[in-house]
Amino acid sequence: MKEIPYERFLWQMPQTILARIIESRIPVVRREERGEKEILVTPVNLCLCCGEIIFVTEHGYSDHLVRHELGHSGQSEDWGPLYLPVIVLPSVMVYSLCSLLSKFGWGMRRILRLYYRMPWERGANRRSGIHSDLYDRS
Secondary structure: OOOOOHHHHHHOHHHHHHHHHHHHHOOOOEEEEEOOEEEEEEOOOOOEEEOOEEEEEOOOOOHHHHHHHHHHHHHHHHHHHHHHHHHHHHHHHHHHHHHHHHHOOOOHHHHHHHHOOOHHHHHHHHHOOOOOOOOOOO
16 A cells, blocks of 8 residues: 555544454455555455545445445545544444345345435545446436
8 A cells, every 4th residue: 555644644543443453354355556545355245445445345346336435535535533423334324224124125226226325425426426326217
């Protein structure tokens, strides 16, 4: 991973600590760099941005998904230590709700449409230049 400015490292330190804890507990099959960002590809069903470090599942890996997570990385730069409670926590809660809804017969397309309508998800798409919402089409 390329060096990042010290101030930005401190600003996003909670995300970096969380990323390194996650990295120590899951397998990583491939590492990529996109500018100053480190993309860790894992067989675990996980797509999560922790500041400069992004986890992406190898099963759903796509340029679109990586770009979306890079949008979250920009949000992390903006929010700093508040990124985890303001962006990540609500995202995990909605994802958990969507997982629960799938057990009650909701289809995957309907679930993804709900998930990607959340403001933090739309914001990540805007930041990364993704203008079309694949899951918001009727």
